[in-house]
Amino acid sequence: MVRDVGALCAAAVVVGLSFGAIATAAGLPLSQIVVMSAFVYAGGAQFLAVGLVSAGGTALAIILAGLLLNARHLPFGLAVGNETLGGSRWRRVVGSHILTDESVAFALAQDDPARRRRAYWLTGTALFVTWNISSTVGAIVGSTLGDPNRYGIDAAFPAALLALTLPSLKDKIAVRVAVTGAAVALVATPFLPAGLPVLLALLGLAFALPVPSSRTRTTAASGEES
Amino acid sequence: MSWIAIVALAAGTYALRFAGPALRSRITVSEAVKRYLTLAAVALLAALIGTAALLDGTEFVGVARPAGVAVGAVLAWRKLPFVVVVVAAAVTAALLRLAGIQ
Numbered sequence: 027m028v029r030d031v032g033a034l035c036a037a038a039v040v041v042g043l044s045f046g047a048i049a050t051a052a053g054l055p056l057s058q059i060v061v062m063s064a065f066v067y068a069g070g071a072q073f074l075a076v077g078l079v080s081a082g083g084t085a086l087a088i089i090l091a092g093l094l095l096n097a098r099h100l101p102f103g104l105a106v107g108n109e110t111l112g113g114s115r116w117r118r119v120v121g122s123h124i125l126t127d128e129s130v131a132f133a134l135a136q137d138d139p140a141r142r143r144r145a146y147w148l149t150g151t152a153l154f155v156t157w158n159i160s161s162t163v164g165a166i167v168g169s170t171l172g173d174p175n176r177y178g179i180d181a182a183f184p185a186a187l188l189a190l191t192l193p194s195l196k197d198k199i200a201v202r203v204a205v206t207g208a209a210v211a212l213v214a215t216p217f218l219p220a221g222l223p224v225l226l227a228l229l230g231l232a233f234a235l236p237v238p239s240s241r242t243r244t245t246a247a248s249g250e251e252s
Numbered sequence: 253m254s255w256i257a258i259v260a261l262a263a264g265t266y267a268l269r270f271a272g273p274a275l276r277s278r279i280t281v282s283e284a285v286k287r288y289l290t291l292a293a294v295a296l297l298a299a300l301i302g303t304a305a306l307l308d309g310t311e312f313v314g315v316a317r318p319a320g321v322a323v324g325a326v327l328a329w330r331k332l333p334f335v336v337v338v339v340a341a342a343v344t345a346a347l348l349r350l351a352g353i354q
Contacts, residue, residue: 029334029335030333030334030335032335033334033335033338033339034338037338037342054253058253058255058258061258061262062258062261062262065258065262065266066258066261066262066265067265068265071261071265075253075257075258075261076253079253085253085254085256085257085260088253088257088261089257089260089261089264092261092264092265093261093264093265093268096264096265096268096269097268098296098300099265099268099269099272100268100269100271100272101272101289101292101293101296102272102293102296103268103269103270103271103272103273103274103275103276104272104273104275104276104289104292105272105289105290105292105293106272106273106293107272107273107276107277107281107289108273108274108276108277110273111273118270118273118274118277119270121273122266122269122270122272122273122274123266123269125269125272127297127300130293130297131297134290134293134294134297175317175345175349176346176349177342177346178316178317178320178341178342178343178344178345178346178347178349179342180304180313180317180345181305181316181317181318181319181320181321181324181341181342181344181345182320182324182338182339182341182342182345183304184300184301184304184305184317184321184324184341185320185321185323185324185325185328185337185338185340185341185342186324186334186337186338186341187297187300187301187304188301188305188321188324188325188328188337189324189328189334189337189338190297190334191294191297191298191301192328192329194290194294195294199291200291200294203291203294203295203298204294204295204297204298205298206295207294207295207296207298207299207302208298208299208301208302208303209302210299211298211299211300211302211303212299212302212303212306212307215303215307215310216310223299223303224296224299224300224303225296226299227295227296227298227299228292228295228296230295230298231288231291231292231295234287234288234291
């Protein structure tokens with residue numbers, strides 16, 4: 027597990043360096059870059075915010091766009107649950123902050139609760155430390171490595187999430203939910219602001235609903251009439 | 253960037269992260285609901301994978317990235333180690349770009 031998380035961290039270093047360098051180029055002071063990486067701690071929302079600053083976006087636009095992109099963390103948190111974070115209060119307070127796509131995916135890929143908790147905390151902590159150090163270094167010295175795409179990092183992250191999600195696709199229903207979710211998000215992306223298409227993927231859950239028998243349908247219909 | 257934007261974004265993001273586990277600790281979740289919540293996460297992850305693999309913003313990203321992810325997908329399906337999957341995906345995309353294929 028440590029080696030797996032290490033591979034993800036190596037990829038995150040390149041992205042973090044790039045974020046620091048791009049944010050500096052957009053005119054952000056070091057203090058803001060450091061605070062953002064530590065307290066917002068969401069790569070997608072951070073890149074989006076910097077992009078909006080360059081495009082002359084208002085503070086409100088940055089806040090709304092960022093929160094919409096991060097809204098998926100709520101259903102992710104519901105899926106992970108407090109058992110994975112741990113019992114004590116500080117574990118919940120700190121554990122919530124290190125919730126990312128990757129820490130959730132690593133946790134869900136495990137079978138028993140103990141391994142799940144270990145995977146969540148290991149991934150969450152390692153990525154938090156990696157992201158903060160690399161984005162700060164990137165802001166100070168610039169990204170000496172250049173564009174992350176040069177190293178195929180942009181392919182590494184979806185492949186990593188895919189490898190972690192595959193074990194959850196145990197039955198037909200899970201496969202249908204996943205395929206529909208991805209399809210809905212892809213179709214919706216050109217028309218909706220970032221973040222919303224991914225949330226719409228929850229429509230895929232329709233495939234997991236119990237199919238009402240014709241009898242319950244009739245009862246429901248007659249109930250509405252009366 | 254204004255500090256207000258950063259503070260509000262940080263506070264809002266933390267609230268979104270904290271809400272899920274906090275809500276779950278307040279309600280008793282049946283096995284069936286637990287399964288729905290896990291499937292919801294699977295749907296979200298699938299959507300993230302799909303959009304990250306194929307799109308750059310709202311446009312098709314080109315061949316290199318999806319090809320890298322596809323190689324990773326096959327290796328993951330063949331149950332090769334996670335590190336191999338991640339490295340193979342990155343190397344495939346990087347080599348294709350080096351060969352001039354975007």
